[in-house]
Amino acid sequence: MSTPSVTITVDGAPIEVNPERMLLPELLDKGFSIPHFCYQESLGSDGNCRMCMVEIAGKKRPQIACDTPIVTGMEIRTRGESIEKVRRDILELELINHPVDCPICDQAGECSLQDYYMEYGLYQGKVDKKEKHPFDKHIDLGANVMHDQERCVLCQRCVRFCRDVTHTDELCVAGRGDRSYITTVPGEKLHNNYAMNIVDLCPVGALTSKDFRFQQRVWFLATSPSVCHGCAKGCAIDIDHAKSKYHDDTIYRFRPRKNPEINGEFICDAGRLSYKETQTNLLKTCHIRKETLPEAEALDRWRAILTEDEYPIVVLADANLYTEELAALQAFARTLHARLYAPLEAYHDPAFGDDWLKSPQRAANSEGVKRLGIATEMPTINDNTLVINVNHPDGHRTANRIDLLTHQPDEDTGRVPARLTLPIAPWVQSSGHLINEDGIKQYCEQVLRRNDPIPTLIERLKQVTDEEYDKHFDNRETAS
Amino acid sequence: MNDTAKSTRITTVPRYGDQTADKFYLPAIYAGIKVTLGHFVRNFRDITAMETLEYPEEQPTDITPRYRGLHRLTHREDGSIRCVACFMCATACPAGCINIVATERTDGIDEKMPEIFAIDTLECVFCGMCVEACPCDAIRMDTGIFSVTGQAREDFVLDRDRLLSHTGAFETEQTRNKEASHD
Numbered sequence: 321m322s323t324p325s326v327t328i329t330v331d332g333a334p335i336e337v338n339p340e341r342m343l344l345p346e347l348l349d350k351g352f353s354i355p356h357f358c359y360q361e362s363l364g365s366d367g368n369c370r371m372c373m374v375e376i377a378g379k380k381r382p383q384i385a386c387d388t389p390i391v392t393g394m395e396i397r398t399r400g401e402s403i404e405k406v407r408r409d410i411l412e413l414e415l416i417n418h419p420v421d422c423p424i425c426d427q428a429g430e431c432s433l434q435d436y437y438m439e440y441g442l443y444q445g446k447v448d449k450k451e452k453h454p455f456d457k458h459i460d461l462g463a464n465v466m467h468d469q470e471r472c473v474l475c476q477r478c479v480r481f482c483r484d485v486t487h488t489d490e491l492c493v494a495g496r497g498d499r500s501y502i503t504t505v506p507g508e509k510l511h512n513n514y515a516m517n518i519v520d521l522c523p524v525g526a527l528t529s530k531d532f533r534f535q536q537r538v539w540f541l542a543t544s545p546s547v548c549h550g551c552a553k554g555c556a557i558d559i560d561h562a563k564s565k566y567h568d569d570t571i572y573r574f575r576p577r578k579n580p581e582i583n584g585e586f587i588c589d590a591g592r593l594s595y596k597e598t599q600t601n602l603l604k605t606c607h608i609r610k611e612t613l614p615e616a617e618a619l620d621r622w623r624a625i626l627t628e629d630e631y632p633i634v635v636l637a638d639a640n641l642y643t644e645e646l647a648a649l650q651a652f653a654r655t656l657h658a659r660l661y662a663p664l665e666a667y668h669d670p671a672f673g674d675d676w677l678k679s680p681q682r683a684a685n686s687e688g689v690k691r692l693g694i695a696t697e698m699p700t701i702n703d704n705t706l707v708i709n710v711n712h713p714d715g716h717r718t719a720n721r722i723d724l725l726t727h728q729p730d731e732d733t734g735r736v737p738a739r740l741t742l743p744i745a746p747w748v749q750s751s752g753h754l755i756n757e758d759g760i761k762q763y764c765e766q767v768l769r770r771n772d773p774i775p776t777l778i779e780r781l782k783q784v785t786d787e788e789y790d791k792h793f794d795n796r797e798t799a800s
Numbered sequence: 801m802n803d804t805a806k807s808t809r810i811t812t813v814p815r816y817g818d819q820t821a822d823k824f825y826l827p828a829i830y831a832g833i834k835v836t837l838g839h840f841v842r843n844f845r846d847i848t849a850m851e852t853l854e855y856p857e858e859q860p861t862d863i864t865p866r867y868r869g870l871h872r873l874t875h876r877e878d879g880s881i882r883c884v885a886c887f888m889c890a891t892a893c894p895a896g897c898i899n900i901v902a903t904e905r906t907d908g909i910d911e912k913m914p915e916i917f918a919i920d921t922l923e924c925v926f927c928g929m930c931v932e933a934c935p936c937d938a939i940r941m942d943t944g945i946f947s948v949t950g951q952a953r954e955d956f957v958l959d960r961d962r963l964l965s966h967t968g969a970f971e972t973e974q975t976r977n978k979e980a981s982h983d
Contacts, residue, residue, distance in 0.1 A: 540887075
C-alpha cells in the first residue's frame with residue numbers, strides 16, 4: 321500500500337507530501353529547518369509553544385505548522401524577513417525569564433533554545449537580569465531527574481510523556497500565565513521506570529539527569545551507536561564517551577537511539593544507568609586461586625592446563641556475548657573436543673520484566689545462543705570435569721575451573737576460587753552482533769579504546785588455539 | 801685529483817654594491833666597529849646605564865598590566881571561588897593544558913564549581929585564550945609572575961588552591977572603579 325501524496329509549494333519549490341500527517345512533521349522529514357519546542361515525534365504536537373510558525377498563502381497571520389493539516393496546493397514560506405521576525409519575537413518571549421546561565425547549564429551545546437537564539441534570535445536583550453522573575457532551581461523530582469523551573473519553556477513534553485506514554489501522570493503545570501511552572505503532583509515524586517526519558521525529551525536545560533549532571537560538557541563527548549545489554553529486548557542506544565589528555569576513555573551516559581522496530585525513542589532507567597557496570601569493578605589482573613600473577617605466566621598456565629590435562633571439558637558461555645564471540649567459542653570447543661553450554665536459567669528475572677521495554681530475559685543475546693544451536697540447559701558437572709567458565713553468572717560451582725571474567729568476582733556468594741582466572745574485555749571494549757528476543761539483529765561497535773586495553777574473548781581464545789597449540793588437541797578423545 | 805674535482809664546484813660570487821667604496825667592504829666594517837666602540841665607551845663611562853638585567857639579583861621593572869603572567873583564579877566579593885566550572889577556558893585552550901573536574905556547589909551561592917582545576921604550566925603557551933573565553937572573569941593572568949620553578953614535573957601543575965592563592969599585581973580598571981565607589 322503506497323502512502324497517498326499531494327503536491328504543495330514550500331519556499332517556491334513544489335514537494336510531494338503525505339496529506340494524512342500534519343505540516344510540521346512532513347516538513348521536518350523533508351529536511352526543512354523549523355524551530356519547535358512542544359512538537360516531538362513520539363509525543364505529537366501540543367500547539368502551546370507557538371515556535372513553529374510558517375506563512376501560508378491566503379492566511380492573514382502566520383500559522384503553527386505542527387497543528388496545520390496539509391491541503392493540496394497550499395503555498396508555504398518557512399523563510400523570509402517577516403516570518404523570522406515572528407520567530408525572533410516568540411523567542412524573546414520565551415527568554416524573558418530565562419536565566420541565560422548557559423555556562424553552568426548542562427544542556428548547553430545540545431539546547432534548542434540556544435540553537436534557535438543563534439539561528440533566529442541574536443537580538444539585544446531588553447530584560448535586565450535583576451528584573452527576571454525568579455523560580456526555583458535544582459528541584460529533585462525523583463528518579464534521578466533534576467528540575468530547574470527558570471530554564472523551562474513550558475513545552476510540556478515531560479507532562480505529556482508521563483501522561484500519554486507511561487500513563488503515570490506524575491507531572492503537571494501549576495500556576496497561571498507567565499508564573500506557570502512544571503511540578504510533580506502534590507505528595508508524589510517521579511516513580512515510573514522510564515522517567516529519565518524526560519531528560520532527553522526536554523529541549524532545554526530544565527530537566528537534567530542527576531547522574532550526568534556536571535560530569536562532562538556535551539561538546540567533548542563522542543557518540544557511538546550501540547545496543548543496551550540490560551535485557552533481551554536489545555534497545556538501540558547511543559553511547560556518549562570522551563577520551564582526553566587527563567582522563568582515559570570513559571562512558572558518561574547512555575541515550576536512546578531511535579529504532580522504530582524495537583524501542584522507538586526511549587529506554588528504561590535501569591538500562592540507561594547500566595553504563596556504570598561496564599566500567600566499574602572490572603577484572604584487570606590474572607589469578608591462580610586468589611593469588612595474582614603476571615599476564616605472561618598466566619598465559620603459560622592457560623596453555624598448560626588445556627594441553628596437559630585429560631579431563632572432559634565443559635565450556636559455559638555467557639548469553640550476553642556477541643554472536644561472533646559465541647561462534648568463536650563453538651569453534652574453540654570443537655578444537656578442544658569440549659561441550660559448550662549457555663544455560664539461560666540464570667538470566668530469568670520475572671521481577672525485571674514489564675509489558676513495554678523490559679524483558680524478564682536478562683541475557684542480551686539469548687536468541688543468538690539459540691540460533692547457533694548452543695545447548696541452553698545446565699550440564700551435570702562431575703569433579704573431574706574441567707569447566708571453562710566464560711563470564712557465566714552461574715558457572716562458579718566447581719573448583720576444577722578456568723574463569724574468563726569481565727568483572728571482579730563477587731567473593732561473598734560462596735564462590736569457589738578458580739584454578740586460573742583471566743580477564744576479558746567487557747562488551748563496550750569489544751564489537752559484534754546481538755540478536756534480540758524478537759529476532760532483530762543489531763551491530764554494536766567497539767565504544768571504548770582505553771589506554772589499558774583488556775584482551776577480548778576472541779583474542780584470549782587465539783592465545784591457545786593458534787597453530788602451534790592446535791596440534792596438541794588433535795589426538796584427544798572426544799569428551800563424552 | 802680530489803682538489804680539481806672540488807675546484808670545479810667553486811662558484812664565483814659577484815661583488816655587491818655599485819660604488820667602489822661598497823665593493824671594497826672595509827669602509828662598512830669600520831662604520832660597524834664605530835657603533836660598537838661608541839657603545840663600549842658609553843657603557844664604560846656609566847656602567848649602570850647598560851641595557852642588561854642582572855637577573856635574578858635584579859628583577860624586571862617593566863612588567864605592565866597587559867603582561868600575561870601566571871594565571872590566577874579570582875574570588876567573589878564574599879571571598880569564595882568565582883569559577884563555575886563551565887569549561888570555556890578548557891575548550892578554548894589550544895594547548896589543552898587545563899584539567900577541570902566539576903562538582904555540585906552546595907553553599908547556595910551558585911550551582912556548580914570546580915573540584916579540580918589544574919593548569920599544567922609546562923604545556924601552557926601563555927596565549928591568554930582562557931582569560932578571553934571566561935564568561936565570569938574567574939581566570940586572569942595579571943599576577944605579574946613570569947617564572948615558575950620546580951624540582952619535578954608535578955611542581956608545574958598548578959592546582960586550584962595555588963591558583964586561588966595568587967593575587968593580582970596591578971590596579972585594574974575594575975578594582976579602581978570599585979575603590980572609587982567605596983569612597
